Amino acid sequence: AAGVIQSPRHLIKEKRETATLKCYPIPRHDTVYWYQQGPGQDPQFLISFYEKMQSDKGSIPDRFSAQQFSDYHSELNMSSLELGDSALYFCASRPRDRANSGNTIYFGEGSWLTVV
Amino acid sequence: AQKVTQAQTEISVVEKEDVTLDCVYETRDTTYYLFWYKQPPSGELVFLIRRNSFDEQNEISGRYSWNFQKSTSSFNFTITASQVVDSAVYFCARSDPGAGSYQLTFGKGTKLSVIP
Numbered sequence: 001a002a003g004v005i006q007s008p009r010h011l012i013k014e015k016r017e018t019a020t021l022k023c024y025p026i027p028r029h030d031t032v033y034w035y036q037q038g039p040g041q042d043p044q045f046l047i048s049f050y051e052k053m054q055s056d057k058g059s060i061p062d063r064f065s066a067q068q069f070s071d072y073h074s075e076l077n078m079s080s081l082e083l084g085d086s087a088l089y090f091c092a093s094r095p096r097d098r099a100n101s102g103n104t105i106y107f108g109e110g111s112w113l114t115v116v
Numbered sequence: 117a118q119k120v121t122q123a124q125t126e127i128s129v130v131e132k133e134d135v136t137l138d139c140v141y142e143t144r145d146t147t148y149y150l151f152w153y154k155q156p157p158s159g160e161l162v163f164l165i166r167r168n169s170f171d172e173q174n175e176i177s178g179r180y181s182w183n184f185q186k187s188t189s190s191f192n193f194t195i196t197a198s199q200v201v202d203s204a205v206y207f208c209a210r211s212d213p214g215a216g217s218y219q220l221t222f223g224k225g226t227k228l229s230v231i232p
Contacts (some may be wrong), residue, residue: 031217042207043161055217079147088159094218103149103211103218109163 004108011113021076021111023091029099031094034054081115118142122223137193137226139208149211150191156204198230
């Protein structure tokens with residue numbers, strides 16, 4: 001079965017640089033989420049999109065922005081990177097068919113960002 | 117967001133032992149969803165189970181079983197006859213209709229080490 005696809009899997013950037021992460025949700029999923037997981041931490045919700053519109057915002061820094069495109073893929077843009085942005089970034093998606101999925105959210109394998 | 121508490125930070129068991137991971141959640145809603153995810157050392161988040169608040173039926177899937185008790189706001193996870201491959205961080209999570217796009221709130225996770 002198709003899964004959530006994230007790229008790149010690993011990324012190394014210097015402080016103050018910009019990074020872009022991409023996410024391709026599972027087909028027929030209408031909601032996309034971005035989460036950030038610091039070392040030894042639980043995943044923290046950043047932002048979500050429903051049918052290409054931003055639907056909710058969590059603890060996303062102002063230096064970060066995201067959008068969802070017409071083909072449902074999403075990108076997370078991170079600017080002025082700081083050492084503390086080093087983390088595992090997950091994209092996740094939720095099926096359009098709520099009756100069977102019950103709001104289950106499926107995660108990609110994550111993108112490891114290291115800021116040096 | 118309503119909290120999810122996993123009081124056990126780390127657990128070590130010897131292979132073939134049974135182990136139970138605890139999860140207690142806050143709730144002010146009548147409708148909510150509870151989940152367990154597994155995060156192996158490779159980093160991906162693997163969905164294990166979803167429970168709706170209106171379905172208290174316990175579930176067994178192979179060596180895994182889940183005990184959902186609304187009276188104590190608990191959703192505990194038991195692994196029977198543990199194996200080395202079960203070594204991972206396990207996260208309990210919830211989502212709520214009131215939380216915008218049903219994004220997940222995670223507990224801090226329990227790191228399970230199964231020793232051969």
